[in-house]
Amino acid sequence: MKNRITEAVLIAVLLQLLAIACSAANHQVTQSPPATDPASPSISPSATPTPTSTAQFTDDPEQAKYLDAIESLRVIPSEKPEYREVVERLLKHEDAVKQMLKGCDPLDAEAPQLGSQFYKTSDSSYIVMLQCFLGAYQGGFAFYLYTETPNGATVQPLTLDRYDDDAGKVKKTSSHTAAGYPEYNPDRKTLVLSTKYRGVGDCGTTGTYQFANNKFVLKQFEADFACDGKLQYKTVYP
Structure with missing residues (x-):
């Protein structure tokens, strides 16, 4: 009789321990995942910098x-x-x-x-x-x-015809590139290109062109090649 009581007590204890273990396991499974740190950087594609x-x-x-x-x-x-x-x-x-x-x-x-x-x-x-x-x-x-x-x-x-100083001699050149300040009048179809030889602006050239038959035709060219502190244009062409 005493042995049967002891067995019953042991079975009751084991069942109680089993119930506790199952309860703990269920709690771990249903536990919510940790919240994302709002300060953590995003790795979404939209965060990629736009090429400049x-x-x-x-x-x-x-x-x-x-x-x-x-x-x-x-x-x-x-x-x-x-x-x-x-x-x-x-x-x-x-x-x-x-x-x-x-x-x-x-x-x-x-x-x-x-x-x-x-x-x-x-x-x-x-x-x-x-x-x-x-x-x-x-x-x-x-x-x-x-x-x-x-x-x-x-x-x-x-191409723009122009005249430059070449070792003291005036030389005609032609090129589709030029440095200066181009001003085009679409009503008159005229281009005036002024070029400085140096920053103070005391020497340089000014060419006037007429746009006709899909090209620029030189009408007048003035120049001061001296760079002596006094800007005094002289007509080189015509």
């Missing part, structure tokens, strides 16, 4: 420069709304834009947005004065006639 330069998409420094220059052109419509139409049309033909940029020597990728100018000559053509770089006191420009055709866009360099 297209240069990172190419290992070719030269191509990267052209891509960044194109991005510089994209800024122009927001700063100069009058150029919005032509710039948006240009950017649809990036190969033509790259061709113009390659005509810049040297090319500062940030310069195009600074002083580039665009003038409509017909429904499909524009004069493009592309700023290539910014010097100490004037910019460097490349001049083009940009034309859209059914087969794409074409680019024609617009």
Whole structure:
């Protein structure tokens, strides 16, 4: 009889211990996961910084420069709304834009947005004065006639005749690039390009051109090559 009582007590104790163990296990399973620290950094894709330069998409420094220059052109419509139409049309033909940029020597990728100018000559053509770089006191420009055709866009360099001092002799040169301050009058179709030889502005040249038959024709050229502190232009041409 005594043994049966002892067995009953042991069974009761074991059942109680088993119940306690099951209760603890259930509590661990249903316990909520720890709360996320609100101060911990997010690793979602949206946290990735937006690229600020297209240069990172190419290992070719030269191509990267052209891509960044194109991005510089994209800024122009927001700063100069009058150029919005032509710039948006240009950017649809990036190969033509790259061709113009390659005509810049040297090319500062940030310069195009600074002083580039665009003038409509017909429904499909524009004069493009592309700023290539910014010097100490004037910019460097490349001049083009940009034309859209059914087969794409074409680019024609617009050469400017000018006269420079070559060891005391006046020499005629022609180039589609020039440094200075270009001012185009679309009503008269005239371009005046003034170039400083040094910062004080006491010497330099001024050329006046007429746009006709899809080219710039030199009408007058004045120069002061002396750099003697007194600006006195003399007519070199005609």
